[in-house]
Amino acid sequence: MSKRNLLSLIDMQAADIAYIIERTLQRKNGKLDGERSLKGKAVGIHFRKTSTRTRSAFTLGANKLGASVITYGPNDLQTNTGETLQDTAHILSGYIDALVLRTAESLDEMKILAAQENMSVINAMSDKEHPTQALSDLATIQEHFGHLDDLHMLYLGEGNSTAAALALAISRIPAMKLTLLTPKGYELPEEMYKQARVFASKHGASIEEYHTLDALPGSADIVYTTRWQTTGSSKANPNWREHFWPFSVTPTLMKRVAKSTRTIFMHDLPAVRNEEVAPEVLDGPQSIAFHQAHNKLFGAMATLEWCILGK
Structure with a gap:
């Protein structure tokens, strides 16, 4: 071919x-x-x-x-x-x-x-x-759970290249669900969100995006975050971190959405500890972030x- x-x-x-x-x-x-x-x-x-x-x-x-x-x-x-x-x-x-x-x-x-x-x-x-990131991540999730259908991923943070790729990939997995919680003004690009929802409708997946923790789901199988500031990039608003702090993945947040010890934490790395993720989560028993990286x-x-x- x-x-x-x-x-x-x-x-x-x-x-x-x-x-x-x-x-x-x-x-x-x-x-x-x-x-x-x-x-x-x-x-x-x-x-x-x-x-x-x-x-x-x-x-x-x-x-x-x-x-x-x-x-x-x-x-x-x-x-x-x-x-x-x-x-x-x-x-x-x-x-x-x-x-x-x-x-x-x-x-x-x-x-x-x-x-x-x-x-x-x-x-x-x-x-x-970041398409190769999402493909590798889905393989890691399938390896961990044995399947992808009926799983719910909660993504917190900026609607960046990794978030866009995850939305476009998960939208093609029947019965898989992605909930994105992104700060207002830092959401997925509109065209990416619309395209992912079109794919999701066709394949029986679910893609939803919200901008407040009021929309935090009661449970999730996967909690995923990324670095708030992509290496080498900058944000126009000097006070941008104020918009991001509520979306940090802390032990308290993990407890709120964990179904049980079954819930896993993922991060595309590199991580900025004590910003998008607490060290106790990144290094904790539910984290597969470093295994995820090796699978790349x-x-x-x-x-x-x-x-x-x-x-």
Whole structure:
């Protein structure tokens, strides 16, 4: 099959999401050990913003699958000296089979890079969406509970790229529910929220967003939060933290929404302790945040295979 791009979960089918989740767990469980499916392929890693987990996961994942890896720093490509993205894409597509790209900008440049026939482009986080994070997270949830249907995730914090990806992914899981509690003015982008609700209506999922803790549900299976301020970004309002403090995940909040010890805590990391999450929660027995981070390796491997091999 021809190469695929992973720019936005909007472009994926429910079956594609299910496949990557299953393939992630097969990799995690050792069922595909020794299968170097990308032997002879080449993967470019181009991160213009900081990354610990995603960059490590895709670099190591490509190596484990047998691919050659070339890493580009934020100032390495000739786009910095005036070469067009179109020309850069034409050149890179003659060398590598996939480009894993992180940028704080919109998807527009990723779409330009993807407009050729030979090289897959993978969104490793843009300003609006972090699709590989959500796919890996759903695999971690399925690993933990044994299923995704009928589970309820409570998300607290900014309607950022991770929140958008979670909404777009969960909206394709039948009977799964996502409740987002976001500060007013820091909600999901309207187009993302509307699209997620369209998908949810079609697939029998539920996506709801509120802006006050009055809407805190009586129970949830998963409590999820993210860093309030994405690395390298800033907020216009100097007093923005005042709007975020009520949405901090504390032991008291966990007790309010926990069904039992069954309820888990997740975080895409890095965390700012004593801001979006209390240390007692992040390090507590209900937290699977660090296990979640380690699973990104297997999610990266599944994504690379899906994109490059069309599997």
